[in-house]
Amino acid sequence: SQTIHQWPATLVQPVGSPLSLECTVEGTSNPNLYWYRQAAGRGLQLLFYSVGIGQISSEVPQNLSASRPQDRQFILSSKKLLLSDSGFYLCAWRAGLAGGRETQYFGPGTRLLVL
Amino acid sequence: AQSVTQLDSQVPVFEEAPVELRCNYSSSVSVYLFWYVQYPNQGLQLLLKYLSGSTLVKGINGFEAEFNKSQTSFHLRKPSVHISDTAEYFCAVSDRGSGNTGKLIxxxxxxxxxKP
Structure with a gap:
């Protein structure tokens, strides 16, 4: 069966510091991968998605970037954090090939607090 | 473009009572419909989904939802809730067209x- 991991689970960072959040998926190949952010009172917003290694699409202009160095690894980064980057970051995957690719499955999330 | 409106931000209900969580969507294309549940400090868990076929969909934990195309709604229901159902519930849609990105709204x- 497939599993999705995110780390760290919680992170407290000062303003202006760099960020790296990691997401990995097990038990599937060539998944589509997604980063969402859940900010207080603002619902869930898609930040980035990737259909393959090195292929990143950005949904909103912001202080963050994403990379996919390996098939089942998705990284969210920032060079300098802003207060507004605080939130709950969720990684999700769906099958990249035919069969069950309608559904996204979410990881446990990383809670980021920028002070 | 698609949008999703959940008509109630909070729904208080007593244990063993029935509940309905309302969801309406707007889209110019055909969509898939989903309900996810989020327990405190956890990720989202899929409750149920409508892809095609029967408009009444059954999910986990005794929940069900009915797709109503004419009213563009996908309301979630449970006949008798438990304390453990306390959580946040999200309705979502995605474009069902070929080549879609899978983006969830x-x-x-x-x-x-x-409440007990």
Missing amino acids: FGQGTTLQV
């Missing part, structure tokens, strides 16, 4: 508060 969420 979420509603703002409904907090279900089950």
Whole structure:
């Protein structure tokens, strides 16, 4: 069966510091991968998605970037954090090939607090 | 473009009572429909989904939802709730067209508060 991991689970960072959040998926190949952010009172917003290694699409202009160095690894980064980057970051995957690719499955999330 | 409206931000209900969480969507294309549940400090868990076929969909934990195309709604129901159902519930849609990116558009969420 497939599993999705995110780390760290919680992170407290000062303003202006760099960020790296990691997401990995097990038990599937060539998944589509997604980063969402859940900010207080603002619902869930898609930040980035990737259909393959090195292929990143950005949904909103912001202080963050994403990379996919390996098939089942998705990284969210920032060079300098802003207060507004605080939130709950969720990684999700769906099958990249035919069969069950309608559904996204979410990881446990990383809670980021920028002070 | 698609949008999702969850009509109630909070729904308080007593244990063993029935509950309905409302969801309406807007889209110019055909969509898939989903309900996810989020327990405190956890990720989202899929409750149920409508892809095609029967408009009444059954999910986990005794929940069900009915797709109504004419009213563009996908309301979530449970006949008898438990304390453990206390959580936030999200309705979401995605474009079902070929080559779609799988992008999910979420509603703002409904907090279900089950009281003893």
